[in-house]
Amino acid sequence: MGITDRFCPKCGQPTEKEGLCDRCRAGGLQWFSCEHRVESIHCPACGSLKQAGVWSDTERVKDDIADELVRNSVHVHPDVKFPDLKIRIRDLSQNRSRAYVTVSGTLYGQQVEGACEIDIAWVKEQCDRCNRISGSYYEGVVQVRAEDRRPSPYEIKVAAALAEDAESSLQTGGERLSFISDVTETKDGLDIVVGSQHIGLLLAQKITAELGGRYTTHPKLVGEKAGRQLYRITYSVRLPRFQKNDVIRLKGRYAEVLQVEPHNLRILDFSDGMVRSIREDDVEKRIGNSRDARDALVAYTDRDMAGIIDPVSSATIEHRKGKNEILEAGCHVRVLYDGDRLVVVR
Template sequence: MNATIKDNFCPKCGKPSQAPGLCTECRIGSTPWFTCDHRVKNIQCPSCGATKQVNTWTDSTLDRSEIGPDLARSGVHFHPEVKKPTIDVRIEDISVNRSRAILTLHGTMYKKPVEATCTTEIIWHKEQCDRCNRISGSYYEGVIQVRAEGRIPSTFETQMAASIAQQVEDSLQSGGERLSFISDMTATRDGIDIIVGSQHIGAKISQGIIAQLGGRYTTHPKLVGEKNGRQLFRITYSVRLPRFQKFDVVVIKNRYYEIDRIESHHVKTFDLADGSSKSLREDDIERILGNARNSESAFVAFAENATIGIMDPVTCQTQEYRKPGWLEAKAGDHVAVLRDADHLVIVR
């Protein structure tokens, strides 16, 4: 159809236009519908792989091939009128520290499809992160000293304390607390020392150890300097495990009890003779026989009514004992025992 005097014409190309002003093609041609940065930078810690955006470090396990495409796309900026934009990325490595990204852009602008290509350079920059910088500089804010009242902590307790510390660190790190780290754990003659990077993780680890193993802890701050007008303290967390621990077998008046729970000045026990539950005063305990975790396995030679025959795992001689009321065992089974001189004590 021929144009009439009432039709709109594009003032740039002279073609008929659906509205006053430039036609769609000329509007697209005169408007930069995207811009592409000449270069983008990735800052990554060479020690732990964390990445830095602005001034914030974030833990990351991604490698260059996974980071590159999204990083290249971040350098493209579309005009607000571009709808449903997509970016295809192809990356070529130029050197160890540089890559070239070729981007193919698609979208719709003023209801017309648009397409273009652009190139951006990726700079791979290495910088030590805040956490690794503190660790390498031996920075710390607290020391957790795990000890026990009147005894040396058992191997189980020191291993448990170390495991709890690791679990707390993992939890805080996954929650974004990058500076809540453990810089060292050292077994000592009296227990274990755990050196930490923040006071928050120090308190959390101390609380976790007490919750699992019992006891109490106290804090002892020491002023070590000032920074930006703020006093800096290092805190010693003195964790004291109780005199007794769970599964200790104790002796009172020639009777054996296995500890289930430690309370203030009392212990909840399991009577190894009749299976009853008893609360005992710590001061009444005469001695500790051992801990059921360290028991030996002994063969049951026979079991008849209230009598049980147990083969000593060292001498291989069978001895008769009164069968505990709580024990269910038959000939051929094995039971856990602790040794009290030449006498074997059956434990749970």
């Protein structure tokens, strides 16, 4: 032993550096700590999770949530190298679990290990979205109506499906409050009650893009909250008088609507097979929509005439073939009625 050798002032063992030896330094340090109790807040109705005061939807299962919560509740001194946590979780009751944690690592070259227990409280709280839905909160209504008629079952179905799509894509994108709280068919059309103005506007746009027509917005002041004025907006969607595939009569001829433009219709004229544009005002009558046409059998053909069996009365009805209209005995056609008259849809 030379004259320059140093000794630990605590345990008296020789050391390489000034001051405490590594074992005494490691032994005197509280190198980790655990919180005794942690809370996880979730919504019992929809399963949403509240973290740092913010609600979000989650696909994670209880074990994963508990694991993350426990990891964030164990604090290890920054001098510890290669820290490692082993966590075992036991459910004590429906609302309480206990985590048994083993912490290990290397501190000043010494292997260290410790253990602690953390209680997890599973707290139920109604989330912001369920709170709004159960309180009948809403920010707007999308009213789907049509010009001079009631929207067809097809249009109602499309509008309702668009509402469902819009809700699920916004919810997936994290817009929790863009929900649809009610969809009701009324005698005039469809009413869609929406939780946010964003989804209301989006729906009005999507419905008119898909079915034609236009929309107007009508805000109404309903109150004030925290100095901010609260509005409820009615999105008034007006579908056009005519829809795609409507079969119409004009000047004694029949035609199908191919496209609805503002004030004009692109039609396929059944009598000559030509496509052209007409003014909406030229239409004498809308007799139906080719989606609703019925199947009928062609009994015979004779030059420019054909006999078609009426699917309702079973009587054979004479039909004058249109130009370029190919009909053969035994083939099937689709028909609509203009009063008693049978109209063959192309």
